[in-house]
Amino acid sequence: MPNRYAGTDEERVALDAYVKLWRAAHSVEVAANRHLTEHNLTVSQFAVLEALYHLGPLSQRQLADKILRSSGNLTMVIDNLERDGLVSRERVPTDRRVMSVTLTSRGQLLIARVLPEHVATIRDIFRLLPPDEVADLAALTRTLGLAVTQQLDDDPLREKLRERPILLSKA
Template sequence: MPNRYAGTEEERGALDAYVKLWRAAHAVEVAANRHLSEHNLTISQFAVLEALYHLGPLSQRQLADKILRSSGNLTMVIDNLERDGLVSRERVPTDRRIMSVTLTPRGQQLIGRVLPEHVANIRNIFRLIPADAVITLTTLTRTLGLAVTQHPDGEPLREKARDRDRTGMLKT
């Protein structure tokens, strides 16, 4: 459905792209994570387990940065994972202010079972579009994400032609 915003064509185009991106991302997130409830996991809990599985022990701050959650929200998530015996926390001996979070054997076993199913769900979602579209989507979303994080004030990039590849995409 086209938006009804009465702004400029550029504003309407940006708003339309934003709404489509948000809706697609939400639909993919729901579809990819639907199976987590079968394992009594929330999306945030799964993200913590997956990060620890791939990266090893991390501080709560590092985990929050990796899974794009606030450290306040993450405390409750880790409390629940610890309660369920999936992670453990201990103070870092060199800096007692920092808590290191580690997978327990039970957490390792759970993520080892859940992750292959998760990857299969994601693979099946992206099989819905052609492989070249997946590559284009990957490039576009990476370019957009980098542009936003490098220019958080929302100012548009003023790159030169040399900053774009032969397809017109920003070099990343």
């Protein structure tokens, strides 16, 4: 269904592409992660386990950056994984402010069991497109993501926003 936004042609095309990209990404995410509930894992918990499995121990900040989550949200995710015996946390001796997160043997066993199923599900999703279209999709989304990231990095307001404290209204 075409959008009903009464803007310019350029705005309408951009909005249409955005909506289609978002809907496709959401559909793929739901399909790819459906099996995680069978293992009592959330998407964020799985992402933490997978990152630790492939990269080894990481700080909470590094984990947040790797899995594209806020550090505040990640604290609760790690709390729950630690409660379930899947990860452990300890202070880094060289910088006591930093907590290092490590997979436990139980966490390693779980991710080693879940990851092949996850990869197979993703493979099956992308088999819905011909291989050349999958390659084109990967290239286009990478190009867009890098361009947007560069634009954000070049934005002079970004540094000003980091320097200014966020004021919460008492409404």
